[in-house]
Amino acid sequence: MTTTNKNIIIAIDGYSSSGKSSMARALAHSIGYRYIDTGAMYRAVTLYAMRHSMISNGIVATEELSSALSSIKVDFKVVGDKQHTLLNGEDVEDEIRELAVSNNVSQVAAIPAVRHHLVAIQQSLGNEKGIVMDGRDIGTTVFPNAELKIFVNASAETRAQRRFKELTEKGTTTTYQEVLDNIKQRDHIDETREESPLRKAADAVMLDNSQMTIEVQNARLLELYHTTLEHLN
Numbered sequence: 001m002t003t004t005n006k007n008i009i010i011a012i013d014g015y016s017s018s019g020k021s022s023m024a025r026a027l028a029h030s031i032g033y034r035y036i037d038t039g040a041m042y043r044a045v046t047l048y049a050m051r052h053s054m055i056s057n058g059i060v061a062t063e064e065l066s067s068a069l070s071s072i073k074v075d076f077k078v079v080g081d082k083q084h085t086l087l088n089g090e091d092v093e094d095e096i097r098e099l100a101v102s103n104n105v106s107q108v109a110a111i112p113a114v115r116h117h118l119v120a121i122q123q124s125l126g127n128e129k130g131i132v133m134d135g136r137d138i139g140t141t142v143f144p145n146a147e148l149k150i151f152v153n154a155s156a157e158t159r160a161q162r163r164f165k166e167l168t169e170k171g172t173t174t175t176y177q178e179v180l181d182n183i184k185q186r187d188h189i190d191e192t193r194e195e196s197p198l199r200k201a202a203d204a205v206m207l208d209n210s211q212m213t214i215e216v217q218n219a220r221l222l223e224l225y226h227t228t229l230e231h232l233n
């Protein structure tokens, strides 16, 4: 009898602030997999572009950024039970979550050269499987053959409330309306960009968590993981 290698790739895609990162992290933790937040990678490249004055009034100097990509190294390190994002070795975990970065990241993520650069890194991280990766195009572009694909959604208002709470708890001064506008604008850019637009893969399981508690959501993910393994055997 052949034995199945039980390490699989789990792709979790979905809208901004749908809670997919928390659920992907919790799932990875409970099954002993590595977790990769690809949004953090786009945010780190955005921070680099902002620091090097390559973004002005929401307009990105595409050619300049594209030719700088070989000198932008994005990596992760584990701090306690959290994964921190490193930009050329510097821990930028807090800075990449700020609204200034959020306001520019969709424009940067729409640049084909940026996507090719980061997708290649993401694919190499998945070489050994045993990984939970979250983003927008993981099930469609990065790992079209992932054994388990999940597409997460919640209403824009629910997502804005969650994000607003998160930001105010961190001491960021903003309004619910500003956060909601940012989310809607990002949804629009993510869904309509030419390169790898945000789209549910045909074989992804849809999970709308607007009305779900975190516990129910985590249990559902674990169940999907176990069912996937059973089908591989």
Ligand code: DC
Binding pocket: 016, 017, 038, 039, 040, 042, 043, 105, 106, 109, 110, 134, 135, 136, 137, 138, 186, 190
């Ligand atoms: O998940 P997040 O909000 O941290 O993602 C930040 C931005 O990066 C978001 O506007 C969409 C983009 N993104 C992407 O285009 N592809 C990914 N795989 C991950 C994120």
